[in-house]
Amino acid sequence: MADVTKPLVYSCSGCSSAAQMANHLAIKLDRSGKAEMSCIAGVGGNVKALVKTAKSSRKIIAIDGCPLACVKACLSNHNIKADQHFELSGYAVKKQKGVDFDSEEASAILELIQSKI
Numbered sequence: 001m002a003d004v005t006k007p008l009v010y011s012c013s014g015c016s017s018a019a020q021m022a023n024h025l026a027i028k029l030d031r032s033g034k035a036e037m038s039c040i041a042g043v044g045g046n047v048k049a050l051v052k053t054a055k056s057s058r059k060i061i062a063i064d065g066c067p068l069a070c071v072k073a074c075l076s077n078h079n080i081k082a083d084q085h086f087e088l089s090g091y092a093v094k095k096q097k098g099v100d101f102d103s104e105e106a107s108a109i110l111e112l113i114q115s116k117i
Contacts, residue, residue: 007059009035018065021101044074059083
């Protein structure tokens with residue numbers, strides 16, 4: 001059963017290193033119990049149960065990998081605004097295709113995000 005006191009976290013999970021870092025960070029927040037990860041693809045795809053969860057008045061953390069801000073856009077399509085939005089290029093994360101994200105950089109950004117939520 002969901003812990004409705006925890007914020008929801010939505011992340012980008014696209015093909016770039018920045019997108020995969022965003023997804024990794026959301027998973028870390030979920031697994032550590034700091035937030036509950038939910039599915040932004042379901043929100044973007046108008047899956048009723050997932051849109052209902054997003055609109056449930058729980059706090060929302062959005063993590064986007066790049067300035068395209070797909071998570072923010074998917075939420076906005078349902079008139080939902082994240083309580084906290086982290087866009088990784090704002091933390092000097094480079095968007096690269098065909099390479100993995102830097103795990104040390106991800107750890108540092110995770111600490112930063114955890115300190116702000």
